[in-house]
Amino acid sequence: GENVEQHPSTLSVQEGDSAVIKCTYSDSASNYFPWYKQELGKRPQLIIDIRSNVGEKKDQRIAVTLNKTAKHFSLHITETQPEDSAVYFCAAGAGSYQLTFGKGTKLSVIP
Amino acid sequence: EPEVTQTPSHQVTQMGQEVILRCVPISNHLYFYWYRQILGQKVEFLVSFYNNEISEKSEIFDDQFSVERPDGSNFTLKIRSTKLEDSAMYFCASRDLGSPLHFGNGTRLTVT
Numbered sequence: 001g002e003n004v005e006q007h008p009s010t011l012s013v014q015e016g017d018s019a020v021i022k023c024t025y026s027d028s029a030s031n032y033f034p035w036y037k038q039e040l041g042k043r044p045q046l047i048i049d050i051r052s053n054v055g056e057k058k059d060q061r062i063a064v065t066l067n068k069t070a071k072h073f074s075l076h077i078t079e080t081q082p083e084d085s086a087v088y089f090c091a092a093g094a095g096s097y098q099l100t101f102g103k104g105t106k107l108s109v110i111p
Numbered sequence: 112e113p114e115v116t117q118t119p120s121h122q123v124t125q126m127g128q129e130v131i132l133r134c135v136p137i138s139n140h141l142y143f144y145w146y147r148q149i150l151g152q153k154v155e156f157l158v159s160f161y162n163n164e165i166s167e168k169s170e171i172f173d174d175q176f177s178v179e180r181p182d183g184s185n186f187t188l189k190i191r192s193t194k195l196e197d198s199a200m201y202f203c204a205s206r207d208l209g210s211p212l213h214f215g216n217g218t219r220l221t222v223t
Contacts, residue, residue: 001171025178034212043214043215045214089153103153
């Protein structure tokens with residue numbers, strides 16, 4: 001089955017700096033790669049997703065890149081703000097949306 | 112914006128007891144899921160459900176687990192005989208064809 005590795009497990013950045021979180025996946029059949037933000041005690045919320053027919057997608061301060069050949073994808077957050085502090089999960093799946101999640105990255109943005 | 116709703120928000124039960132976790136998916140969604148998250152760990156897939164039957168399930172989803180869509184709005188997860196290691200946050204999710212997953216707020220299950 002699919003295996004998703006996520007790094008780093010924790011990340012601290014100064015407010016205004018950029019944050020990058022990286023994930024690798026193992027199953028070449030995976031074609032859907034969402035990123036979720038989870039605040040303490042709350043549900044995962046989709047922040048951006050990308051499909052395998054696209055190499056990059058951007059939504060304001062958030063961007064995701066996908067390298068299918070290397071089987072890795074990354075989340076980039078620019079101009080970080082304290083409210084970006086949360087746990088971020090990457091996931092990979094095929095059309096059925098049986099998503100395999102990474103272990104999460106706890107992002108702390110220091111004011 | 113429509114939401115997936117889950118009840119109860121917190122359920123405490125004794126080991127060996129049966130529990131039913133309830134979910135109301137978004138009304139026009141066709142695909143339903145249960146995921147779980149043990150405290151401090153990653154979210155894990157349990158089961159997907161479409162057209163009134165299970166479409167996929169993980170190794171975690173053993174014979175102690177079952178799902179049901181008893182009517183046109185509810186989607187339930189039953190654990191027949193709970194174990195301590197079943198303590199986790201259980202998330203229901205739903206989606207429409209081609210849309211991303213929408214998660215509910217979760218039910219925190221504590222087995223004592």
